[in-house]
Amino acid sequence: MIDLxxxxxxxxxxxxxxxxxxxxxxxxxxxxxxxxxxxxxxxxAFTALACWGVVAAGIWVLKAVGLWNETLLKDAVIWSIYxxxxxxxxxxxxxxxxxxxxxxxxxxxxxxxxxxxxVNVYTMSYSMELIWLLLMILVTVLIAVGETDEKNRxxxxxxxxxxxxxxxxxxxxxxxxxxRGRGELLGLQALQAFVxxxxxxxxxxxxxxxxxxxxxxxxxxxxxxxxxxxxxxxxLYSQFKLIELGGLNSSRLRRMxxxxxxxxxxxxxxxxxxxxxxxxxxxxxxxxxxxxxxxVWPPEQAWSIGPVIESMKExxxxxxxxxxxxxxLENSAVQLMSKCLADEQLRSDMMDGMRSRLTEMExxxxxxxxxxxxxxxxxxxxxxxQDYAASVDDxxxxxxxxxxxxxxxxxxxxxxxxxWCCEARERMEIAILQYD
Numbered sequence: 341m342i343d344l345x346x347x348x349x350x351x352x353x354x355x356x357x358x359x360x361x362x363x364x365x366x367x368x369x370x371x372x373x374x375x376x377x378x379x380x381x382x383x384x385a386f387t388a389l390a391c392w393g394v395v396a397a398g399i400w401v402l403k404a405v406g407l408w409n410e411t412l413l414k415d416a417v418i419w420s421i422y423x424x425x426x427x428x429x430x431x432x433x434x435x436x437x438x439x440x441x442x443x444x445x446x447x448x449x450x451x452x453x454x455x456x457x458x459v460n461v462y463t464m465s466y467s468m469e470l471i472w473l474l475l476m477i478l479v480t481v482l483i484a485v486g487e488t489d490e491k492n493r494x495x496x497x498x499x500x501x502x503x504x505x506x507x508x509x510x511x512x513x514x515x516x517x518x519x520r521g522r523g524e525l526l527g528l529q530a531l532q533a534f535v536x537x538x539x540x541x542x543x544x545x546x547x548x549x550x551x552x553x554x555x556x557x558x559x560x561x562x563x564x565x566x567x568x569x570x571x572x573x574x575x576l577y578s579q580f581k582l583i584e585l586g587g588l589n590s591s592r593l594r595r596m597x598x599x600x601x602x603x604x605x606x607x608x609x610x611x612x613x614x615x616x617x618x619x620x621x622x623x624x625x626x627x628x629x630x631x632x633x634x635x636v637w638p639p640e641q642a643w644s645i646g647p648v649i650e651s652m653k654e655x656x657x658x659x660x661x662x663x664x665x666x667x668x669l670e671n672s673a674v675q676l677m678s679k680c681l682a683d684e685q686l687r688s689d690m691m692d693g694m695r696s697r698l699t700e701m702e703x704x705x706x707x708x709x710x711x712x713x714x715x716x717x718x719x720x721x722x723x724x725x726q727d728y729a730a731s732v733d734d735x736x737x738x739x740x741x742x743x744x745x746x747x748x749x750x751x752x753x754x755x756x757x758x759x760w761c762c763e764a765r766e767r768m769e770i771a772i773l774q775y776d
Contacts, residue, residue: 348418350469354477387551391428391544395420398543407535419537427544431552435598437590441549444541464513472506479503549590556593557586563597563604570605577610581617585624592624599623599635603730606709635723649711652775655718658711659725663768665704666732669697670761673735677758684747695740705733721775724768731757731764 362368378384399416402408427444431437463469482499486492560582564575582604586593599620607613623635649655673694680690708729714722735757 346463346466346469347473349466350473353470354473387428388425391424391547392420394543394547395424395540398540402536402539407539412536415536416540419540423537424540424544427541427548428551430548431590432555434552435591435594437549437552437556437594439591441545441552444548445545472510476503476506479506552590553588553593556590556597557582560586560593560597560600560604563600565605570607574607574610574613578604578607578613581613585617585621595624596620603635603726606730649718650715652718652721655714655722659722662704662708662729663725665700666729667765669701669704670732670735670765672697673732673739674758677739677754681751681755687747687750691740694736698736698740701733701736705729721768721771724764724771728761728764728768731761735761 362372395416399408430444431440434440464472479499479502483496483503486496486499561579564570564578570578582596586596603616607616620635649658676690676693680686680693708726711722735754738757739754
């Protein structure tokens with residue numbers, strides 16, 4: 341029988357209560373089944389199994405050096421499910437995975453790890469653990485909700501104070517318990533329990549970084565399959581250039597993806613791919629260029645068709661008519677979407693309606709990417725315009741793709757691209773207001 345301490349029993353109580361509520365509530369139950377289906381996705385399942393394989397390898401090493409015994413199996417399983425899996429997926433959605441994993445590594449040699457170990461050794465009564473855990477959950481949720489609105493800043497500060505007070509109270513309890521039973525920390529068994537989570541975390545961090553690296557490349561490679569279709573040899577060449585520029589730097593990959601936006605699939609030949617990544621490499625050298633749409637492409641030397649555009653007025657004379665066309669194309673798409681996305685039977689009508697304006701879209705884009713060289717004072721606005729043009733173009737191309745996607749998947753993808761398009765237009769409009 342697994343021997344759970346009072347804190348683990350309290351946590352299990354809350355988990356079982358939540359599961360019971362979800363399974364008995366007909367409104368929530370479908371979401372649970374959808375979550376389970378998502379968790380069984382082969383990529384997620386394989387990563388989780390690989391994570392637990394790393395844990396098993398770590399246990400084998402600890403056993404070989406005499407720092408493992410069977411009584412630690414429960415601790416290892418709980419650590420694997422919660423902390424281990426969390427570390428494995430920690431960098432997937434992070435904008436700066438390098439900083440995140442560096443902080444995790446530093447935590448392993450700080451006093452906080454000792455404190456966490458002591459907290460797990462000394463627990464209160466079951467009822468007190470229930471109360472303490474409930475308060476921590478409520479305060480954490482209130483902080484998370486409060487941070488969604490700047491108006492709640494004072495309330496968030498108060499609840500952070502409450503959270504810190506609860507932690508300080510636990511620290512006092514641990515120090516008191518440690519003084520009363522200081523002999524319990526002596527001996528091989530205590531050393532084994534102390535080493536286990538630290539060693540497994542140190543072992544898991546490189547694995548988690550590898551997962552974040554693979555996820556970063558996968559996100560970039562997926563973009564090559566979206567938007568404008570590229571021949572296989574051109575797509576493979578683009579993948580090679582991505583790997584050449586990104587290397588093993590996970591944070592660099594995130595910044596590349598953020599700057600590239602949907603332009604990854606725009607080049608039509610190998611020379612244009614080279615121009616794309618030369619321009620991207622130059623942009624990456626400037627730490628200030630870090631917003632979506634801050635990437636200028638084509639490069640200045642690529643398709644210059646006239647003198648340098650020096651003034652904002654001259655640039656606006658060229659770009660304003662194109663903005664009008666793109667906004668009209670976006671509005672037309674939104675009208676079709678509001679009419680057709682609610683009914684699967686109207687999917688073909690929406691695709692046909694957007695396909696009928698694709699030639700107009702392509703002509704607008706060709707003009708947008710063929711501007712003369714730009715003076716520095718107008719480049720910031722041009723970045724926003726190019727980002728919006730790429731987003732409208734991708735929205736149309738995603739909507740008319742003929743892949744045999746399930747209805748729900750196709751609709752969700754189109755809606756997501758519509759949101760990105762709207763966000764790109766808002767960024768462009770803000771930039772226009774700043775220059776007016």
